[in-house]
Amino acid sequence: MKILVKAPAKINLSLDVLHKRPDGYHEVEMVMTTIDLADRIELSLLEEDRIVIQSHNRFVPDDQRNLAYQAAFLLKKKFQVKKGVEIGIEKTIPIAAGLAGGSSDAAATLRGLNKLWKLGLSLDELAVLGAEIGSDVSFCVYGGTALATGRGEIIKALPAPPTCWVVLAKPFIGVSTADVYRRLNLENIVHPPTKQMISAIEDGDFKGVCNNVGNVLEKVTLSLYPEVAQIKDQMKRFGADAVLMSGSGPTVFSLVAHDSRMHRIYNGLRGFCDQVFAVRMLGERHTLD
Numbered sequence: 668m669k670i671l672v673k674a675p676a677k678i679n680l681s682l683d684v685l686h687k688r689p690d691g692y693h694e695v696e697m698v699m700t701t702i703d704l705a706d707r708i709e710l711s712l713l714e715e716d717r718i719v720i721q722s723h724n725r726f727v728p729d730d731q732r733n734l735a736y737q738a739a740f741l742l743k744k745k746f747q748v749k750k751g752v753e754i755g756i757e758k759t760i761p762i763a764a765g766l767a768g769g770s771s772d773a774a775a776t777l778r779g780l781n782k783l784w785k786l787g788l789s790l791d792e793l794a795v796l797g798a799e800i801g802s803d804v805s806f807c808v809y810g811g812t813a814l815a816t817g818r819g820e821i822i823k824a825l826p827a828p829p830t831c832w833v834v835l836a837k838p839f840i841g842v843s844t845a846d847v848y849r850r851l852n853l854e855n856i857v858h859p860p861t862k863q864m865i866s867a868i869e870d871g872d873f874k875g876v877c878n879n880v881g882n883v884l885e886k887v888t889l890s891l892y893p894e895v896a897q898i899k900d901q902m903k904r905f906g907a908d909a910v911l912m913s914g915s916g917p918t919v920f921s922l923v924a925h926d927s928r929m930h931r932i933y934n935g936l937r938g939f940c941d942q943v944f945a946v947r948m949l950g951e952r953h954t955l956d
């Protein structure tokens with residue numbers, strides 16, 4: 668038996684850090700949304716008790732370092748599953764990019780194995796398990812649009828943002844999330860207007876969404892990699908309605924209402940950047956079918 672699951676990337680429309688916690692993580696407030704840029708996860712049932720990772724991408728680990736492997740291992744351990752699985756990962760989401768690619772692969776594996784191994788868990792239960800793998804995994808279990816708090820694992824659903832294009836550009840560098848959080852100066856944070864962002868989304872107000880984007884990790888990554896600032900400037904010059912770095916970076920995205928400007932930004936950034944995409948946001952949350 669085989670199951671195909673889509674694992675979409677996320678962007679952070681806003682990302683605020685409130686304080687550092689005793690456990691070393693940071694307390695965050697993030698508005699996140701899934702976009703139509705996705706890996707494909709193929710899960711094949713194995714009769715023997717093994718987890719096998721298959722991927723053509725040489726940067727994707729094929730052992731327990733892979734977050735999809737960790738998702739399968741966690742379910743096997745918690746529910747004493749004796750069968751195994753081969754996890755095929757067709758990568759489209761850029762790696763170490765601030766787009767939660769590994770986290771989304773893990774979340775898709777949780778949703779898919781719930782079906783393949785007939786575990787009968789709810790999305791809420793899968794999201795709680797996901798938090799054991801990584802802070803972004805719970806959001807990725809649900810997808811759609813949400814406010815994420817705690818260390819990122821407390822999820823409150825929001826309506827889909829107003830329709831627009833999302834143009835993403837990733838320079839030829841990878842960023843360590845832990846390193847960016849470590850370098851963040853907590854004394855000096857300019858907090859983004861999270862409440863206004865949520866109201867703009869609830870009101871379907873595209874201009875309001877654009878006016879209230881913000882990411883406190885941006886300053887840290889920009890100081891390490893000047894090319895990220897260059898991409899931001901290019902996108903602004905080509906007429907983006909809003910420009911922001913996603914997560915800990917280095918991917919920069921722009922929100923664009925008009926097709927012609929989307930094309931201008933997309934074409935302008937190609938050649939300048941390693942990977943460029945023009946996609947839509949995904950309005951819908953995942954369902955268990």
Ligand SMILES: C[C@](O)(CO)[C@H](O)COP(=O)(O)OP(=O)(O)OC[C@H]1O[C@@H](n2ccc(N)nc2=O)[C@H](O)[C@@H]1O
Pocket residue numbers: 679682691692693694695697765767770800801802803804817818819844845846848914915
């Ligand atoms: C930057 C974001 O991607 C924004 O969505 C997330 O906050 C990070 O999510 P993630 O990559 O799933 O993070 P994890 O794998 O849980 O943690 C990686 C490292 O980032 C730091 N980290 C992460 C989340 C958080 N709220 N505070 C932190 O300080 C910790 O040093 C941790 O060791």
Ligand SMILES: Nc1ncnc2c1ncn2[C@@H]1O[C@H](COP(=O)(O)OP(=O)(O)OP(=O)(O)O)[C@@H](O)[C@H]1O
Pocket residue numbers: 726727728732733734735756761762763764765766767768769770772773803844914915916
């Ligand atoms: N399924 C996976 N796909 C890609 N990378 C993975 C996967 N599992 C583990 N990794 C490892 O995780 C590292 C970070 O990759 P990932 O693409 O998840 O980062 P990211 O998009 O910046 O994540 P986030 O936005 O959640 O911080 C990679 O360098 C890779 O070694």
